[in-house]
Amino acid sequence: MKGEQVERYISPRIETGPYFPGRGDFRVLFLNTNPYRVGVVNLGWQTVVEYLLVACPFVSIRIEYADTIEYAHLEPLDFDLVAIHIPFETNCPTAIRMLNQIGFPLFSRERNSSFPIVIAGGVYNPFPLADFVDVFVLGDGRLPMVELVNLCFGEKGNKQKVLEIASERKIRGVFIPNLCGAQEQISASPELSLNEYPIHTIWSSEDNVYGLPPDYLSIMVALGCRYKCPFCVVSHCQGIGRDRETEIETNRVLEILNWRREFISVKTVKLFFASSVNVEKLKRIISELTKEKVDVLVGSLNCRQIDEELVTLLKQSGQNRITIAPETNQNQRWKVSKEYITDERIFEIVKLANKYDLPLSLYLMYGLPGETDKDIIELGKLVKEVRRALNSSLEMQVHCNQVYLKPHTPWQYAGQISPEENIRRFNLFSGEFTGIPKIEVKTLDIYSSILQSLLARSDKEMGKLLVNLAFSPSYDSRELMKRVEKLIPDWQRYFTERELPEEPWSQIVFQDHKILWQRWMAFKKRLKQEGRGE
Numbered sequence: 001m002k003g004e005q006v007e008r009y010i011s012p013r014i015e016t017g018p019y020f021p022g023r024g025d026f027r028v029l030f031l032n033t034n035p036y037r038v039g040v041v042n043l044g045w046q047t048v049v050e051y052l053l054v055a056c057p058f059v060s061i062r063i064e065y066a067d068t069i070e071y072a073h074l075e076p077l078d079f080d081l082v083a084i085h086i087p088f089e090t091n092c093p094t095a096i097r098m099l100n101q102i103g104f105p106l107f108s109r110e111r112n113s114s115f116p117i118v119i120a121g122g123v124y125n126p127f128p129l130a131d132f133v134d135v136f137v138l139g140d141g142r143l144p145m146v147e148l149v150n151l152c153f154g155e156k157g158n159k160q161k162v163l164e165i166a167s168e169r170k171i172r173g174v175f176i177p178n179l180c181g182a183q184e185q186i187s188a189s190p191e192l193s194l195n196e197y198p199i200h201t202i203w204s205s206e207d208n209v210y211g212l213p214p215d216y217l218s219i220m221v222a223l224g225c226r227y228k229c230p231f232c233v234v235s236h237c238q239g240i241g242r243d244r245e246t247e248i249e250t251n252r253v254l255e256i257l258n259w260r261r262e263f264i265s266v267k268t269v270k271l272f273f274a275s276s277v278n279v280e281k282l283k284r285i286i287s288e289l290t291k292e293k294v295d296v297l298v299g300s301l302n303c304r305q306i307d308e309e310l311v312t313l314l315k316q317s318g319q320n321r322i323t324i325a326p327e328t329n330q331n332q333r334w335k336v337s338k339e340y341i342t343d344e345r346i347f348e349i350v351k352l353a354n355k356y357d358l359p360l361s362l363y364l365m366y367g368l369p370g371e372t373d374k375d376i377i378e379l380g381k382l383v384k385e386v387r388r389a390l391n392s393s394l395e396m397q398v399h400c401n402q403v404y405l406k407p408h409t410p411w412q413y414a415g416q417i418s419p420e421e422n423i424r425r426f427n428l429f430s431g432e433f434t435g436i437p438k439i440e441v442k443t444l445d446i447y448s449s450i451l452q453s454l455l456a457r458s459d460k461e462m463g464k465l466l467v468n469l470a471f472s473p474s475y476d477s478r479e480l481m482k483r484v485e486k487l488i489p490d491w492q493r494y495f496t497e498r499e500l501p502e503e504p505w506s507q508i509v510f511q512d513h514k515i516l517w518q519r520w521m522a523f524k525k526r527l528k529q530e531g532r533g534e
């Protein structure tokens with residue numbers, strides 16, 4: 001393949017969407033660290049790839065997934081640039097494995113200038129991968145990627161020079177671990193205006209994780225969330241460009257639908273948004289889409305915003321369940337900034353679910369700072385009462401996970417419960433439903449749960465574990481802990497509460513870390529006042 005010109009967009013399988021004609025001789029390889037059917041529906045990489053194809057007429061792009069790369073027979077020198085999308089911490093070992101599968105030496109320092117630059121996007125804490133990746137793009141990848149691609153195109157084959165120029169230019173959202181001083185602040189790149197540069201499905205496939213035919217269309221309706229719950233990474237790391245439009249207009253949604261209809265007769269529109277979306281606008285969008293005779297699907301709804309009009313609209317538009325996220329019991333809801341969700345409000349929503357014959361899903365969590373066993377038992381009791389109030393013919397799902405303490409949130413400084421405590425608290429919670437039919441409880445498997453807790457707030461040292469898992473995968477939690485103990489004997493430090501506002505990722509700025517620390521201090525003060533802190 002080296003030296004050949006290639007089609008501008010080459011996918012490993014057939015997808016429905018626009019075809020980019022022409023040929024480009026600057027070859028970009030996009031690695032998606034999810035398996036095809038999961039990765040193909042992700043809007044993040046699609047948005048970046050489409051933006052690049054339009055902005056840089058000289059590129060050709062090839063995309064490979066965690067389960068397609070093995071059969072692709074690629075060489076690093078076939079490409080001028082490699083971009084990796086890493087949407088979750090648990091994808092980090094896959095990123096290392098994929099680079100190795102196409103022949104990259106393991107560490108970035110072992111790759112001479114003839115190797116293409118490796119850029120990673122999607123992470124909030126780049127440090128565990130800092131030894132394996134040349135450049136991280138933090139926040140919205142579109143503008144930084146175009147700048148980096150232009151730079152690489154101008155200085156083709158001179159990786160070190162590209163890195164030095166990129167470092168000097170201080171491109172917003174670009175972090176180059178080997179050239180960045182420990183004191184230097186790197187601000188994340190804010191999203192582009194959602195109306196001018198909307199985020200939606202560009203390509204779809206019949207082999208997708210939704211189990212839908214390829215005639216679906218996903219649209220991002222709103223970015224970020226103004227409630228900024230202290231554990232929530234979405235609200236702290238998305239929608240950070242306050243001067244830009246972070247909500248889409250109804251007519252723009254209809255334009256996107258009509259654009260998509262040029263490629264396929266759209267049957268289902270999935271709307272993505274977080275809780276602070278303007279509910280009147282949301283109703284208008286659903287109502288207009290219903291007139292267009294498409295089914296509309298939405299995810300979790302804000303308990304404050306659910307009313308009969310919204311539920312009627314959703315029912316008419318094909319929505320098949322109500323999903324809400326009360327998170328915890330009423331006594332603890334102040335901790336997650338959700339005091340407004342009273343148990344009374346939850347039962348009002350249950351009545352609407354009954355009236356409109358809609359199953360109910362609840363998102364809950366445990367492991368909050370200052371939590372006691374009594375809190376967990378009360379949460380279990382609430383779930384049982386909701387089950388009793390919901391019509392027996394309606395299905396009820398409960399998604400309950402430990403809270404994951406993520407960088408760039410006020411709880412980045414909190415203590416994470418240990419893996420054993422995680423299992424104990426989940427068993428305490430789910431034990432409340434023994435013998436009670438029609439409550440389906442779902443939780444993340446313990447292996448992924450431990451890995452996520454370890455990686456979210458870790459540092460370069462964690463690279464040892466990532467390499468181990470990349471080349472000798474194990475999905476057994478006991479085996480994982482054995483390896484952790486051996487490779488990183490003081491691993492508990494990733495779980496303990498922070499004494500000072502000093503984190504490896506403090507130099508990465510999605511939010512002002514001083515404000516995050518102040519919020520954490522204020523939280524601890526209240527915890528003490530409530531008799532729950534030390």
Ligand code: SF4
Pocket residue numbers: 224225226227228229232234235274275276
């Ligand atoms: S309401 Fe939901 S989306 Fe908004 S900050 Fe809280 S958890 Fe995040």
